[in-house]
Amino acid sequence: MLMSGNYRIIHPVEDGHQLWLRGETAAGAKVTANKKSPTINIAKEELENGWKGGEVRLRLQNSKELRALGRDGFRIAGNSQQVDIMASAEQGLLYGAYHLLRMQETGKITENIQVEEKPAFDIRILNHWDNLNRTVERGYAGYSLWRWDQLPEVVSPRYEAYARANASIGINATVLNNVNASPDILKAEYLQKVKVLADIFRPYGIKVYLSINFSSPKILGGLEDSDPLNPAVPLWWKEKVKEIYKLIPDFGGFLVKANSEGQPGPQDYGRTHVDGANMLADALKPYKGIVMWRAFVYAPDEPDRAKQAYAEFMPFDGEFRDNVIIQVKNGPVDFQPREPFSPLFGAMQKTPVMAELQITQEYLGFSNHLAYLSTMWEEFLKSDTYSKGEGSTVAKATDGSLFNHSLSAISGVANIGVDDNWCGHHFAQANWYAFGRLAWNHELTSEAIADEWIRMTFSSDPEFLVPVKKMMLDSREAVVNYMMPLGLHHIFAEGHHYGPQPWYSQAAREDWTCVYYHKASKEAIGFDRTTKGSNAVAQYFSPLREQFNNPATCPDEYLLWFHHLPWDFKMKDGKTLWDALCYKYDKGVQQAREFQKIWDKAGSLIDEHRFQHVQSRLKIQASDAVWWKDACLLYFQTFSNKPIPYDIERPVHELNDLKKIRLNMRHTN
Structure with missing residues (x-):
């Protein structure tokens, strides 16, 4: 068997290859173990290379308390000068070693270290x-x-x-x-x-x-x-x-x-x-x-x-x-x-x-x-x-x-x-x-x-950490806003699932089209899954089924998932459904642009290579957000026949031009 290198590769350019594993690689810590095995040896080596404190003792012990933590669980006890990692199985010692290093890299080491962990899922x-x-x-x-x-x-x-x-x-x-x-x-x-x-x-x-x-x-x-x-x-x-x-x-x-x-x-x-x-x-x-x-x-x-x-x-x-x-x-x-x-x-x-x-x-x-x-x-x-x-x-x-x-x-x-x-x-x-x-x-x-990941991957500098963490925490909701807010779903372009194609109506199966899911008409939009529709609400336990079944109590984020509602349906905040859709799409665009501002401001605090890479992606994201907003609102407007609220940015595309966009990729999984 030929080995084509050692797994700890040194890259001359900061390309992200190290992921979140960026701790000291030659700390020279004193680490002892009461047993030897390939797994324990890895735990020992990771600590020797990365631990910046005092002695670490890896202890494989067959106690009732440790067995209760399972094969993957562990206990850490001690202080920065001497700490014990104990487990009933080798895997537990390995996970304990990584946990201790994570605590160190995220600033969680205290004078008295007392940790007991076991995984939620086997x-x-x-x-x-x-x-x-x-x-x-x-x-x-x-x-x-x-x-x-x-x-x-x-x-x-x-x-x-x-x-x-x-x-x-x-x-x-x-x-x-x-x-x-x-x-x-x-x-x-x-x-x-x-x-x-x-x-x-x-x-x-x-x-x-x-x-x-x-x-x-x-x-x-x-x-x-x-x-x-x-x-x-x-x-x-x-x-x-x-x-x-x-x-x-x-x-x-x-x-x-x-x-x-x-x-x-x-x-x-x-x-x-x-x-x-x-x-x-x-x-x-x-x-x-x-x-x-x-x-x-x-x-x-x-x-x-x-x-x-x-x-x-x-x-x-x-x-x-x-x-x-x-x-x-x-x-x-x-x-x-x-x-x-x-x-x-x-x-x-x-x-x-x-x-x-x-x-x-x-x-x-x-x-x-x-x-x-x-x-x-x-x-x-x-x-x-x-x-x-x-x-x-x-x-x-x-x-x-x-x-x-x-x-x-x-x-x-x-x-x-x-x-x-x-x-x-x-x-x-x-x-x-x-x-x-x-x-x-x-x-x-x-x-x-997010706090852990940013500290371990980029920086613990509050000027970087705080705004970038907020950007991360807001990001998924922003995607929902500029793609499919208020419970809209599966209105992606044919095959590739990247851009919007809410007008897509011809496929080998009806449920591979977009119109199947949004069911937009001059009267209404949304998929009726209430007791008067497909009755999908019946598959949930009470009180969810009753909550989802009533548009007055259904959470806004699932509204059009469960309901087929008129364009002038009054939302909880008093807006019409049409206006609410418009404001959500616009908010998503504004959020994507805000991410650009946050990242540009933080750029001086990290390496140039990763900064530019992310910056280029954020430009694409902001542009795509406008694409989504314009495609969906211009298309749905052909049914609602209502104006886009005038305090919202005007569309920059023509619907007919958007309909000509074609991207070819493979089907779903």
Whole structure:
């Protein structure tokens, strides 16, 4: 095996490659450990290089108190002169080491250090939508990290750098390949390549998972079909799983996209999701592997796509094996800039459910727009499902505490590629960081996470920290404002999901058009999901269903998600709906321009390279915000026949010119 370098690469230009791991690299701290292992050695080396205080003692201890913190939990006790990091397992010591260094780099070290941490979710996993040809579906940071053409012989130094970055924020699992999976990933030659990555990741506490194609037994095994009730099919899977675990003893399991957007699945043979998931779960069970079965399904004959996942999975609650977890996108449609939470969270109580978040900005301006997504995820995780009364948040419904599930997980669709700065946009690194931190502790605030990230990545200077943090905290709401305010959703241009195309009306499926979602007419706009419409509100628990059902009580941010309302509908602040839309779009434009001002003023406080890179992206974002505002308001104005309020900036585009814009990219996931 050839190593093409050491993972601690020194870049002559500040290109963001170091991410948030910028502490001292030759501190020479005194660090001792009572055991040796590859994982403990990493923890020891990180502290020796980065800790600026006194002695650190790493102590692996099998006490009842430490075992209660799980394999990943840890305790830190002491002071700046001598501190102990204690855990019952090696991973805990590694996470404790990174936590202590984070405290140091963010100014949190006090005279008396007393910390006890355990993660909220057992499995904290990145989903890579990476294809075997190294293209990345919904990837905006270059090609895939995984050089399948060179593996297993040549190993990129970025593999270990990737593992280190993930371990530093508590991510402990990764799915290497796209959910639109090629069967080839299960070929022996590819499993040898996967083994190399698994061996590199293992000391960092990271398990490898694979997305699988449900038709693999037929395609790879030459079987007549892939019917889970054909005895030869589960036998093929058992042999394949055995082959995998012989190579990778700690292999995590499978992620499955089945009977969705053309992907094969058990329904091809008249079987159910339960039949397919349980077959795979049985094959993995002897090795303690799990199945993450995606709930992203929607049928062309369902009049409301938002209802489909609930309708398809709720009847099977309690029928899945105990090593199956249902992976559900945070909203009921598809990673929109704002959606209410999927009603499956809280409703599915007998089966573990995990959230699928999208770190990559498919619907939020790709790597061109600054959109700090922690605020979105915090909003989602803190949403109350009311499934067991008040306080039954999405976080509690998924972390195992509300329904007493032994299996808990959370996933994020990765935004990582081979770009020097990993994520395409320097501020997109914050979303990778925020996912890891929230996966570890979903009670952290977006403000606290942003504060950490800015201090570790850029500067602790208040002149930089305070305004830039505010910019981050405002950024996602700004994107909602200039793209799809007041509950509008999925009015992106055909295929690429970057720019606006609210007039898009011709597609292979009605629910792949934009007019399907906004339903604008001369009388009204919005999707009626009330009891008089699709009745999607019925999928939520009281009092949410009643709150969402009534436009007078429905939160403004979800108004047009649940209601089809006249243009002169009176909002809570007295404005008409039309005027409210206009002011929201305009506010988004003004916010994007304000980000430019904040960044330009802060530029003298950081390095020139990153400053200019972000500055150029903010210019694009401000221009795109105007594009969105003009396209949506000029188009909707053809229905409302109302003037744009005169204190709002006039459109600078012509609608006919905007309709001519074409960008061609791939379909969704």
